Amino acid sequence: MAGFRALAREVRNPRNTIALRRTSLRKCLERFAPYGHRATWHHLCALAGLDPEDRAPDPARLIAALTELEEARAVWLAYEASFADRRKREKHDGIRQPCAVDDWHRNTWGGCDVVPCVSPTVYPAPRLSDVLRRVIAAMEAGPGGGCPVCRREQLEWRSDLERYPMEGPVCTDCGIVVPVPVLTTAALTTARRRAFQEQYAVV
Numbered sequence: 149m150a151g152f153r154a155l156a157r158e159v160r161n162p163r164n165t166i167a168l169r170r171t172s173l174r175k176c177l178e179r180f181a182p183y184g185h186r187a188t189w190h191h192l193c194a195l196a197g198l199d200p201e202d203r204a205p206d207p208a209r210l211i212a213a214l215t216e217l218e219e220a221r222a223v224w225l226a227y228e229a230s231f232a233d234r235r236k237r238e239k240h241d242g243i244r245q246p247c248a249v250d251d252w253h254r255n256t257w258g259g260c261d262v263v264p265c266v267s268p269t270v271y272p273a274p275r276l277s278d279v280l281r282r283v284i285a286a287m288e289a290g291p292g293g294g295c296p297v298c299r300r301e302q303l304e305w306r307s308d309l310e311r312y313p314m315e316g317p318v319c320t321d322c323g324i325v326v327p328v329p330v331l332t333t334a335a336l337t338t339a340r341r342r343a344f345q346e347q348y349a350v351v
Contacts, residue, residue, distance in 0.1 A: 152179040152221065159214045166204050173214055180221045180259040182276055183324070184311070186268035191276065192216060220276035224259045227284050252287075252327050255312055263297070263324040266309065270323035272297045286330040293335045295319040295326055303331070303339040 158172035181188040196213035286296030294301035307315040
């Protein structure tokens with residue numbers, strides 16, 4: 149199975165058919181897709197000016213989408229390297245029990261579903277690399293009261309998510325499933341209360 153870099157070379161190879169180059173870009177998302185495969189694809193298409201259903205897109209726009217994905221992956225790989233170094237030092241110092249951030253990171257290793265989006269068409273507006281930097285900064289800063297990406301505090305607890313995490317706080321503004329470790333207990337309580345109130349109002 150080809151890795152991310154090999155697939156990226158196929159996207160850039162002008163000797164390949166445009167269909168193969170598009171397919172290679174989609175396969176890159178099987179290796180690195182911070183919002184999940186579909187939402188990441190829609191995000192890249194929107195920023196590069198691609199039609200998600202276009203089977204013969206402009207090669208320059210494909211490269212633009214790939215470039216953004218590579219920038220974000222570089223940010224994430226640097227974070228994973230620093231994370232691995234920290235855990236190595238902690239284990240050397242006798243700290244074996246992982247914290248909540250470590251548990252979250254273990255489930256996002258490789259960069260898939262780092263901040264999954266509930267809907268493939270609702271995702272943060274900034275570039276992927278900027279979004280990942282904000283999430284990483286929030287992880288390092290400690291729990292806060294709102295979404296680490298858009299800073300809004302309109303969070304709603306959802307227990308019907310389709311993949312990991314199967315439940316969690318969702319930002320009603322930018323659409324991401326906010327990592328639990330970046331939120332305070334009060335913010336999580338408010339998110340659960342909001343979901344209960346909306347459910348009760350519907351009934």
